[in-house]
Amino acid sequence: MAASVEEIIEFYHDFKKNRLASLAFAVDGIVVKVDAFAQQKRLGFTAKSPRWAVAFKYPAQQASTIVEKVEFSVGRTGTITPVAKVKPVFCAGVTISSVTLHNFAEIERLGLMEGDAVLIERAGEVIPKVVKVNRDKRPDSAKSIKPPKVCPACGGAVVKEEEFVAYRCDNPSCPAQLKRLLLHFASRPAMDMQGLGEAVVDGLVDSGRVKDVAGLYGLAKDDLLKLPLFADKRAQNLLDQIEASKKRPLESLIYGLGIRQVGEKTAETLAQLYDLEGLAAASEEALTRIQEVGPIVAASIHRFFHSPETKKLIERLKGVKLNFEKSAKKATSAKFAGQTFVFTGELQTMTREEAEEKVKALGGKASGSVSAKTAYVVAGADAGSKLRKARELRVKVLTEQEFLELAK
Ligand SMILES: [Zn+2]
Numbered sequence: 001m002a003a004s005v006e007e008i009i010e011f012y013h014d015f016k017k018n019r020l021a022s023l024a025f026a027v028d029g030i031v032v033k034v035d036a037f038a039q040q041k042r043l044g045f046t047a048k049s050p051r052w053a054v055a056f057k058y059p060a061q062q063a064s065t066i067v068e069k070v071e072f073s074v075g076r077t078g079t080i081t082p083v084a085k086v087k088p089v090f091c092a093g094v095t096i097s098s099v100t101l102h103n104f105a106e107i108e109r110l111g112l113m114e115g116d117a118v119l120i121e122r123a124g125e126v127i128p129k130v131v132k133v134n135r136d137k138r139p140d141s142a143k144s145i146k147p148p149k150v151c152p153a154c155g156g157a158v159v160k161e162e163e164f165v166a167y168r169c170d171n172p173s174c175p176a177q178l179k180r181l182l183l184h185f186a187s188r189p190a191m192d193m194q195g196l197g198e199a200v201v202d203g204l205v206d207s208g209r210v211k212d213v214a215g216l217y218g219l220a221k222d223d224l225l226k227l228p229l230f231a232d233k234r235a236q237n238l239l240d241q242i243e244a245s246k247k248r249p250l251e252s253l254i255y256g257l258g259i260r261q262v263g264e265k266t267a268e269t270l271a272q273l274y275d276l277e278g279l280a281a282a283s284e285e286a287l288t289r290i291q292e293v294g295p296i297v298a299a300s301i302h303r304f305f306h307s308p309e310t311k312k313l314i315e316r317l318k319g320v321k322l323n324f325e326k327s328a329k330k331a332t333s334a335k336f337a338g339q340t341f342v343f344t345g346e347l348q349t350m351t352r353e354e355a356e357e358k359v360k361a362l363g364g365k366a367s368g369s370v371s372a373k374t375a376y377v378v379a380g381a382d383a384g385s386k387l388r389k390a391r392e393l394r395v396k397v398l399t400e401q402e403f404l405e406l407a408k
Pocket of ligand 1: 074151152153154155156169170171174175176
């Protein structure tokens with residue numbers, strides 16, 4: 001109990017000097033409270049906290065040590081994080097032997113080398129970090145720190161994304177990233193397997209039953225029943241969802257592969273231009289020319305499909321017969337909804353395929369044969385039997401020019 005502000009200040013300093021280091025747990029400050037309930041009541045609360053209690057934090061505690069080695073860890077998104085293994089040192093209530101270096105830009109900023117003497121800092125529960133390098137103590141044996149060329153988890157190629165400071169593992173089957181990728185692959189805009197939640201993914205990956213996304217398609221009911229929480233019905237539901245996903249449109253698969261920079265919209269554009277193998281073989285130049293793609297996304301797509309790990313995965317997905325087919329253009333308007341067009345004869349300003357695309361883009365259907373249900377027959381030069389049939393059935397006949405007017 002303190003009788004005055006001076007006594008509080010004295011306690012703060014005394015506690016830091018004599019008690020803090022010997023506590024069995026980490027403490028980052030003290031809290032001063034008004035003791036009398038009546039006064040607490042009068043002071044009341046702000047929107048966030050009581051007015052009768054104030055925290056006074058101690059500055060982060062620091063310690064000197066040596067960086068013995070720098071290791072790399074792979075996060076769930078594939079980001080490679082450098083971690084300094086330091087000579088164990090006691091700081092802020094715990095023994096520290098591992099310190100995050102965040103990224104390679106941070107290593108550069110610090111000018112850190114392996115073997116360096118460093119000052120580290122730890123505040124509260126925050127992960128300890130290197131504050132500065134003591135260059136005067138740098139040994140001759142100090143080694144510079146280079147980003148790894150291969151992923152420490154899978155041996156796949158590591159790429160640097162030019163616009164970011166991060167280095168990443170680009171392997172779609174990297175074990176460090178697999179759980180996150182499976183959840184993404186199963187998400188609704190991707191392959192839509194609602195039964196594949198976090199607990200199921202953990203079980204499948206940790207037990208080694210699934211080693212890449214293609215592995216989902218080899219699961220048997222027994223594999224699922226061996227996992228906790230899986231009864232017969234739930235297992236069958238998931239197997240049905242996995243089976244149904246084979247028919248998902250190509251944009252869902254492209255999105256589900258988790259290619260960096262490729263969101264739902266880009267996946268849709270790509271699926272309308274290429275089948276999956278065509279996309280995998282597309283040159284970076286061709287991809288860059290696509291209006292909604294551009295150079296950064298094109299480079300990412302090209303790099304993804306040219307890694308040996310992706311090639312293996314695509315082969316496996318082909319083997320389980322996922323839908324690799326190019327998607328039809330989605331209707332951009334409903335102008336021709338419910339109407340069927342038949343093209344006959346030679347068109348002057350476009351190919352028949354282009355004309356049919358135009359009809360589909362406006363929500364209509366294109367057919368190869370004339371019936372009473374045909375809304376229009378578009379007759380080009382040298383139209384033959386279809387034009388005759390249209391006249392017999394009294395189907396409206398348009399010239400190419402009239403069709404273009406109508407499609408405007
Ligand atoms: Zn990896």
